[in-house]
Amino acid sequence: MARILITSALPYINGIKHLGNLVGSMLPADVYARFQRQRGHEVLYICATDEHGTPAELAARAAGQTVREYCREQHDIQKQAGEAFGLSFDHFGRSSNAPNHRLTQHFAKALENKGLIEERTDRQVYSVDDMRFLPDRYVEGTCPHCDYEKARGDQCDNCGRLLDPVDLKNPYSAISGSHKVELRETKHLYLLQSKLQDRIAAWVEEKSGWPLLTKSIAQKWLKEGLRDRSITRDLQWGVPVAYEGEARPGFENKVFYVWFDAPIEYIGATEEWALSNGQDWESWWRTDKGADDVKYVQVMGKDNVAFHTVSFPCTILGSEEPWKTVDALKSLNWLTWYGGKFSTSEQRGIFMDQALEILPADYWRWHLMANAPESDDASFTLEHFASVVNKDLADVLGNFVNRITRFCKARFGEEVPAEGAYGEAEKALIAELETRAAAYAGYLEEMEFRKAFTELRAIWVAGNEYLQVAAPWTAIKEDRERAAASVRCALNLIVVFAALSRPVIPFTADKMFAIFDLDPETAARWPDDVGAALSRFKGGEAFALPEVLFAKIEDEQVEEWRQRFKAQ
RNA sequence: GGCGGGGUAGCUCAGUUGGUGAGAGCGCAGGAUUCAUAACCCUGAGGUCGGCGGUUCAAAUCCGCCCCCCGCUACCA
Secondary structure, eight states: OOEEEEEEOOOBSSSOOBHHHIIIIIHHHHHHHHHHHHTTOEEEEEEEEBOOSHHHHHHHHHTTSOHHHHHHHHHHHHHHHHHHTTOOOSEEEETTSHHHHHHHHHHHHHHHHTTOEEEEEEEEEEETTTTEEOOGGGEEEEOTTTOOTTEESSBOTTTOOBOOGGGOEEEEETTTOOOOEEEEEEEEEEEOGGGGHHHHHHHHHTOTTOOHHHHHHHHHHHHHOOOOEEOEESOSSSOBSEETTEEOTTOTTOEEOHHHHHHHHHHHHHHHHHHHHTOOSHHHHBGGGTGGGEEEEEEEEGGGHHIIIIIHHHHHHHTTSOBOOOSEEEEEOOEEETTBOOBTTTTBSOBHHHHHHHSOHHHHHHHHHHTOOSSSOEEEOHHHHHHHIIIIIIIIIIHHHHHHHHHHHHHHOSBOOOOSOOOHHHHHHHHHHHHHHHHHHHHHHTTOHHHHHHHHHHHHHHHHHHHHHHOHHHHTTTOHHHHHHHHHHHHHHHHHHHHHHTTTOHHHHHHHHHHTTOOHHHHTSOOSOHHHHTTSOOSOOBOOOOOOSOOOOOHHHHHHHHHHTTOO
16 A cells, blocks of 8 residues: 555635636546545545735735635635535645745745845835735836837737836836836845756656656756746735744745745645644655655646746755655646636636536536646537537446446346356456456556546446347347346446546446445445456345436537637 | 747547557447437548658658747746
């Protein structure tokens, strides 16, 4: 039994997440966590809301709430949405909680002790009316190159050039529109990443198992050379720049930069979990306290890779303390909404709560994972979604369960028939399933999700093919024992399908177990020996005819949703 | 602009240490079947592998140039 620590990129606090966010980190991590639990491993799956930073403060202001209230409310909403989607977090924490404050301040101190922190004075744009410093992108003005009037301080959307907010003509605050903006000096702490270049490069080099996307992004940053990075901000909401309750002189009104504290919350959330469950968090994170044998897996969208392969490792390795670092890093591309962007700020696409108003979680989980954006961005369309759900879930899996349970009830009654023995057809089925189940498990182990679920679908198809060959509805006319044996095999198959499918469609898998009144937790143990699993029921076990597992999506529904979600 | 990822059948995607007639699912056409959610099963049609040029006996795969989509570019997260 292995110990596996899994974290998915922390969803930002400003509103409920859309399907793109879901499939970009939390859902694949959940599928992997569920798979490894079923295999009997000790899994700890940790996530949390990422609550600090300028967007959170602005969103709170827009909502007419204090940032504290806003974050508490939004955290609860996201937590609830995650549960409704079946995300099996062992803990869903908050980056604003006490353990993260303590740990963030601890890391800053440790880095300073190693000579990796320096105070520097910056000049930044300050908005007098907003009473705050403005990050580059919150300063707008006229582009000095193309005269576009709504250029952002970091980049002009019209001509695409990178800008410095100081160069904008007629600058104003994007928050209030006020033109009373000026340059002011402000002091910040810098993390001297340049000193860590070689250590990070060597660490990345030894990570042979990272996928192409992950590794090339890391190497690109290293190739350009790590630059020192400011890790504090002039904001109210965040981790105070303090240590053991003492504010750092000159930093009384500053907090750590959200990107400094957010990854530390992986550890912080583990401590939150430990505190509320009477567990030990250090055995998961400190290699001197038992974390040496932990396999640590991170899952995230491609935009996050640099922070996890370079920035966060700077924090961890720079401390020179025995922290656990990431082993496997799964990165995904974007899911797009009809080829365009899902957008939280513009409310474009389908969001987690809306999705569940329409259909149960498993419909979404299957489609998203079977078509996960692994090699490239993938387009989500309602039409494709409906087609995948109808074909894979309703026709192939759902119909298999329906047809055999109904047939059995009609001809043998509501219990598994005991007569007859398995023959050539069953032998061939078992051989195919053993091959496919092994391939499937291998792909899940590698987190190659599309390939895994192509294989799982083929496993379901094999069930239908078997029925076609065994044809108990024909056999029963002259050989009742033969028919009974194949019905028994097919009913056993339902349980095997449920176990294999549970990582991705847990709610449905449990319905399948319920047909036979099985306890999901024990019945879902991974069927390493398919042949043995197909002999679980010997005959005489009662079952209950199930409801249809998946309703088909009708064209009218697709049309209605197209209207509701403004599909192009 | 720089760096990285991607461009393969109508759609969504596999396939690149160069080499057995380029694959899967969906969709489409035909067949078989009737246990089942007009479901399942079988067969078939369909592609100048983004473009041009090069290396090679041989290129989707290697090299060069170009076009298109996406990400990052360190003060959004």
